[in-house]
Amino acid sequence: MRQTLEEVASPPSSGASRHLLPAGEKREYAAPSHPHPVASSLPGGYIFGRQVAKVPSSSLHQSSETPMSSRIKLHRDGPEFSRLVWGAFRIADSRETSEIASIARTVDTCLDAGITTIDHADIYGGYRVEALFGEMLASRPDLRNRIELVTKCGIALTGPARPEHRVKHYNSSAEHIRRSLETSLRNLKVDHIDLLLLHRPDPLLDAAEVAGVLEALVAEGKTRAVGVSNYTPSQFALLQSKLNIPLAANQIELSVTHTAPLDDGTLDDCQRLGIAPMAWSPLGGGRLFDKEKGNPALVDLLTGLAGKYDVHSPGAIALAWLLRLPSKPLPIIGSTDPKRVKTLARAGEIDLDLQDWFQILETASGQPVP
Numbered sequence: 001m002r003q004t005l006e007e008v009a010s011p012p013s014s015g016a017s018r019h020l021l022p023a024g025e026k027r028e029y030a031a032p033s034h035p036h037p038v039a040s041s042l043p044g045g046y047i048f049g050r051q052v053a054k055v056p057s058s059s060l061h062q063s064s065e066t067p068m069s070s071r072i073k074l075h076r077d078g079p080e081f082s083r084l085v086w087g088a089f090r091i092a093d094s095r096e097t098s099e100i101a102s103i104a105r106t107v108d109t110c111l112d113a114g115i116t117t118i119d120h121a122d123i124y125g126g127y128r129v130e131a132l133f134g135e136m137l138a139s140r141p142d143l144r145n146r147i148e149l150v151t152k153c154g155i156a157l158t159g160p161a162r163p164e165h166r167v168k169h170y171n172s173s174a175e176h177i178r179r180s181l182e183t184s185l186r187n188l189k190v191d192h193i194d195l196l197l198l199h200r201p202d203p204l205l206d207a208a209e210v211a212g213v214l215e216a217l218v219a220e221g222k223t224r225a226v227g228v229s230n231y232t233p234s235q236f237a238l239l240q241s242k243l244n245i246p247l248a249a250n251q252i253e254l255s256v257t258h259t260a261p262l263d264d265g266t267l268d269d270c271q272r273l274g275i276a277p278m279a280w281s282p283l284g285g286g287r288l289f290d291k292e293k294g295n296p297a298l299v300d301l302l303t304g305l306a307g308k309y310d311v312h313s314p315g316a317i318a319l320a321w322l323l324r325l326p327s328k329p330l331p332i333i334g335s336t337d338p339k340r341v342k343t344l345a346r347a348g349e350i351d352l353d354l355q356d357w358f359q360i361l362e363t364a365s366g367q368p369v370p
C-alpha cells in the first residue's frame, strides 16, 4: 500500500530543499557544524602536504552542511560543489544530444534542479565533448559564473582525433598533464576550472613529478583544486605524500550495482580524510534498468520505493541510496534527457529509511548482510 508523505522542513540555516519521509516518521537533524577556519587549528591535518595525525572528524568537508544539503565542500579547503553533479560524457553520442541548444537545455534543467557542477574529461566523445560544451558556453555567457567545471586528463585514446596514438595508453608526464589542461581550457573557453582529476591510476606515474605540476597548475590559477579518479587508497596515499596541497576528490565507480568501494577501503579512506568521493555511473550506466540482463528484483524494489517516497523514479531512489552513505558521495548523473535529469534530481529530497537502505543492499547483492 502506498504511504502518504509528510514534508519535513530543513533547518533554517541549511538552505536545503525539503526532505521526504514516510508519514509518521521523525528524524533528528544534526545541528549544522561550522567551517574549520584554518587547517592548523585541527588536531590533525596537513603540514607541507604530509598528513600528520588522525583527522578528527568525518565532517571536515561538510562544514555548514546538514545531512541532505544540496551543496558540499569537497574537502575542508576544497571547492564547494552541488551534491548532485551532471556528467557530459554522453552528449556527443547522438546528433540530437550534441546540438548546442540541447546541451544548453540540459544545463538549464540542471541549474533549475540545483545541479551546478559539471563533469568532463579531455577524452569524452572522442575528444569532442569539451569543445561542444565550450561552444554552448560561448553562446550562453550567462552560464559561466553559475557552474563549476571538473575535467580529467591522463588517458590517451586511439582514433581519428589522435592518429599518432598506436595503442590506448596513459600519459602522466608533467608535460602531458599541463598540455591537456591547457587544451581543455581552450576547448571549454574558460580561463580556469574548479577541479582537475587524473583519470586513471597509471603504473608509470612518477608521484613527485605529478605533484610538482599539479601544484603549479593550482598556483597559476588554472584549476582551483586537484584530485584523482579510480584510485585505490594506497595509490591515493602515495600521490598525497608528495603533494603540498590536499587531493580534493577521488572519482570512483559507485552504485547499487557496483558496491565494491563499500568494502575495499575506498569509502573508509574518504571518510577518514574528509574527502568527498564522486560517484560515476550511479545508475550503472543505465544497466540498472535492464530487466533482462540486470537484476529484475532490484528494479521492482526501486520502483516500489519510488512510489513510497512519492518521486516516481526508481533512479532517484538509487541515487538517494548513495546520498545516505556517510562519506557523502556526489553522484554524477549521466542522463542526456532533461526530463530524466529533473526527476533524478528529486533524489536530494529523499531521506531513505534505514531498513529500506539495507533492503536495497540485500536485493542488489542477492543475500542478507552477515
Ligand SMILES: NC(=O)c1ccc[n+]([C@@H]2O[C@H](COP(=O)([O-])OP(=O)(O)OC[C@H]3O[C@@H](n4cnc5c(N)ncnc54)[C@H](OP(=O)(O)O)[C@@H]3O)[C@@H](O)[C@H]2O)c1
Residues within 6 Å of the ligand: 086, 087, 088, 089, 090, 119, 120, 199, 229, 230, 251, 252, 279, 280, 281, 282, 283, 284, 285, 286, 287, 289, 315, 332, 333, 334, 335, 336, 337, 340
Ligand atoms: N571517472 C571515470 O572513470 C568515469 C567513467 C564513466 C563515467 N564518468 C562520469 O560519470 C558520469 C555518469 O556516468 P554514466 O553516464 O554512466 O551515468 P549513469 O547515470 O549511471 O547512466 C546514464 C545512462 O543511463 C541511461 N538511463 C538513465 N535512466 C534510465 C532509465 N530510467 N532507463 C533507461 N536508461 C536510463 C541514460 O540514458 P539517457 O541519456 O537516455 O537518459 C544514460 O545512457 C559521466 O557523464 C562522466 O562524467 C566518469
